[in-house]
Amino acid sequence: MKQCLLFFLLCSLFFACGNSGNEQYAGDVMVKVGDRALSREEIERQIPKGVSSIDSLMWAETLMKKWIVDALTDAAAYKNIGDDKAEIDKLVNEYRRSLIRHRYQERIVKDKVSATFSEADKMEYYEANKDQFVLSDNLIKGIFLKVPVGAPGLDNVRKWYTQGSAESVELIEKYSLQNAIIYNYFYDRWINVEEVLNIIPHDISNPTRFLKVNNHLEVSDSSFVYFLNMSDKLLIGNIAPFEYVGAQIQRMLENKQRIDYLREFGEELYRDAVKNGTVKFVADK
Numbered sequence: 001m002k003q004c005l006l007f008f009l010l011c012s013l014f015f016a017c018g019n020s021g022n023e024q025y026a027g028d029v030m031v032k033v034g035d036r037a038l039s040r041e042e043i044e045r046q047i048p049k050g051v052s053s054i055d056s057l058m059w060a061e062t063l064m065k066k067w068i069v070d071a072l073t074d075a076a077a078y079k080n081i082g083d084d085k086a087e088i089d090k091l092v093n094e095y096r097r098s099l100i101r102h103r104y105q106e107r108i109v110k111d112k113v114s115a116t117f118s119e120a121d122k123m124e125y126y127e128a129n130k131d132q133f134v135l136s137d138n139l140i141k142g143i144f145l146k147v148p149v150g151a152p153g154l155d156n157v158r159k160w161y162t163q164g165s166a167e168s169v170e171l172i173e174k175y176s177l178q179n180a181i182i183y184n185y186f187y188d189r190w191i192n193v194e195e196v197l198n199i200i201p202h203d204i205s206n207p208t209r210f211l212k213v214n215n216h217l218e219v220s221d222s223s224f225v226y227f228l229n230m231s232d233k234l235l236i237g238n239i240a241p242f243e244y245v246g247a248q249i250q251r252m253l254e255n256k257q258r259i260d261y262l263r264e265f266g267e268e269l270y271r272d273a274v275k276n277g278t279v280k281f282v283a284d285k
Helices: 002-017 040-046 053-080 084-112 119-128 154-160 166-179 207-213 242-276
Strands: 029-033 036-039 139-148 182-192 216-220 224-234
Touching: 029 040, 029 053, 036 040, 036 053, 040 053, 084 242, 119 242, 139 154, 139 166, 154 166, 154 224, 166 182, 182 242
Parallel strands: none
Antiparallel strands: 029 036, 139 182, 139 224, 216 224
């Protein structure tokens, strides 16, 4: 009997869905548990667009059953939670207040805190806090190519990629336009060596040791040849270069400015509230 009633409710839902212009169905209650109600509109909103009528019925049945079980579980839990209810209510209220404070603080910070810092500001912070920028990854500068094994002129590439001269780079760039699957030039910037090693089919168990004794690497498999030349290296434990951590410093300065502003804002609120009598200290009697 209950299954028939559920089927009738679901069918009525989707007959109504077929007449989207009929506003009388908006918000119609499909099922109640205690003082809670599930509307037709809530079910429709959760069903993916474009599914067939049969799939829609299955979605609706699943959603309705889940809602009923959740509502019944909530009711049973609320009834039997006992002494814990007061503590839970307290935690919920604290969380609500915390969430409202956070939303408000984010709004005023967005209006008051600048998100732009000069290079001089960032460099000053970097110089004063270098111990915060110790590398946990190995960095390299260089060039990387991935070329099909049947590509012409591979012997030339073998000569060019280790030289690092402007002339050899120009030759590699022209060659890569027609032959390379990947061409990555990073002589002018630091990257994490893992970005390249993860592409190369070669097991390097200790990248730090490998970097200490190698300046270039050539590896091939059945389809491609991989060329890596490293013009400069910075190993784990060294101080990261300023240009590598610039974006991180920007975020750190933004966060510092945010914290400083909220601290000052809180102090001002406190002083004004004490001064105008909003806060009243009650002495022990």
